[in-house]
Structure formats: structure tokens, C-alpha cells
Amino acid sequence: MEIETLIGDVLGVDSNQVSDSLAMKESDRWDSLKHMELIVALEQTFQVELTFDEIVAMRTVGEIRRILGEKGALT
Amino acid sequence: MELHGKSAIVTGGANGIGRELTKALAREGASVAVIDLDTRNFKSIEAESDKVFCIECDLTDPLQIREKVDVIYDRLKTVEILVNNAGILYSAPLVGITSDGIRKHDFEKWDTVIKTDLSSVFYMTATVVERMIKCRTKGVIVNISSVAAAGNAGQSAYSAAKAGVNALTATWAKELGNWNIRVAGVAPGYSDTDSTHAVMGDGNLAEVVSRVPLKRLGKADEVSAAILSVVKNDFFNGKILEIDGGLIV
16 A cells, blocks of 8 residues: 555545645644554554654655655555 | 562552551562651561562652652662552541531541542652653553542542542553553552541441442452552553452442
């Protein structure tokens, strides 16, 4: 599954609206509870375990992509 | 949850049900930090098991809680189990007629009970869960409620505090499930502890016992066994286990 599709599903927005610049602080659908839903979905879908620091850093789609890429989850 | 090698905090662990629970957790191989304001039994508790240590703390003071939780983490490194057991029992009607005339519930007593039985649970849990989340600890919070949460005549403050504890239990179970942290409660009925006898008086307790189908008070080890089962059962979440001998049926 593509990141955009997964994030769109969790946040309840069309995946076309999900770009790397989409940020937690600018989305009224992306609050702290949704963030944890997103983290669980990312961990299950991409078979990774995220650290607390990584979870805190994942506040934009671009950062999510970067961190998952660094963990080798997007290959 | 297998308890061997795990670490627990038991508030109000120096007496009654909390002390029985502390013994049970240690017997199962868990390390236990007892937090209590009453230090009289600390030496004897620590002498019973090298897996238990005691810390004095006023749980109505968030700053003290932070300091003491830091001390516990320095020693235990991690905490998987928090049992919010500390509390006080207080009985008084909203407005009562006494030999001196009409008397309303003491407002300061109301504040004290709410702080001790409800706010302390909030402060303690927030402080420990913050650490659990940072360490990504899979853990369990058990809040000790009471069957009084349904409303007990003559116990406005206590009933309100315990109803609040039940609401927090449900709320936190919903919030913290994604972090792999369970939150559940245990609601004892009337138990055969020093504090119950002191507050209720033997005459009132006899009347209560007459309404319990089993015609007796609960024993501290029976209630602690119920708490232990909630700690260990990984699918018990967001609910309150009532253990009252059938008082509320």
C-alpha cells in the first residue's frame, strides 16, 4: 500500500490531497489521537517498529516517508 | 501478562488490600515499588521481600509524584504495572440532622476526598503513562474503584470520586489502546480492613453485611486476587471488575 493511500484512509481524506507537505499542525483531521492510529497503521502495514522519537518526528508526510525510507520499509 | 521480571507500582501499598497485592505481585516474581503516605509499615514490608521497596509520597501533590516516579524509574528502569489503590473513605450525608441541628457536608472534606481519591489517580497515571509511552512499554493500569461509584447514600464525595475513577478508566482504555497500554478497574464492596472498620463503625458494617448475600465482608487477599487477575489478563480492558460478595446484584 502506498503511504498516501494509508494516510488518506486513516485521516479520512482523499489520497490525492496527501502530499509530502501535509503537516499535522495544518490539518484539523490530524490530531494526537489520529496520530497514534496512523502510527499503528504504519507499523502494521510496513512491518516496522518505531521509536518514541520517530513517532514524535513524524509530523509531516515528508517526515513519515523519510523515516520509513531510512528503516528500509519503502523498498 | 506474565509477572516474573516485571515492575509494578502500587499506591497505598502499605496497608490493607494494597499490602496484600504487593505481597502477591512479589510472590509472582515482580519487583514492586510501594507508594504510601503512611510509613509505619515500610520496614516490615521491605523485610518481607527483597523485591519490594517503599517510598513516601503525598499523591495529591503532582510535583512530589514526579520526583518519586523519577526515583522509581532510576531503580526499576521500567514500569509495566501501575495499580492506583491509594484512597480514603469518608462518610457524611449531603445535609444531615444531628443532635446539634442541621449540618451540611463539610466542603473541605469534599475537596480532600476528591483530591485524594480522584485527582491523585489522574496525576499518577499521567506521570507514569508519559514514561511508558516514551519507552514504548506494553503495560497495564489498574484503578481501584468501589461499588460506591453507583451512588451510596451518605458518601457523596467518595461515590463521586469513584464514579470519576470509572470514567477515567473507560476514557484511558480508549486513548491508550494504540500504545498497547490496558486500563481497567476493580471495584471492591466492603472489605475487612482497618480503614473500613475505622470509618464505617461496626454497627454500620453489621447492617451492610446483612445485605451481602454471602453474609460477610470481603477479605483483603480475595480482593487482591481479583486485582491480580485483572493485571494478568491481557484482554480485560476498559471495564470494572466488581468483587462485592453479591452486594450489588
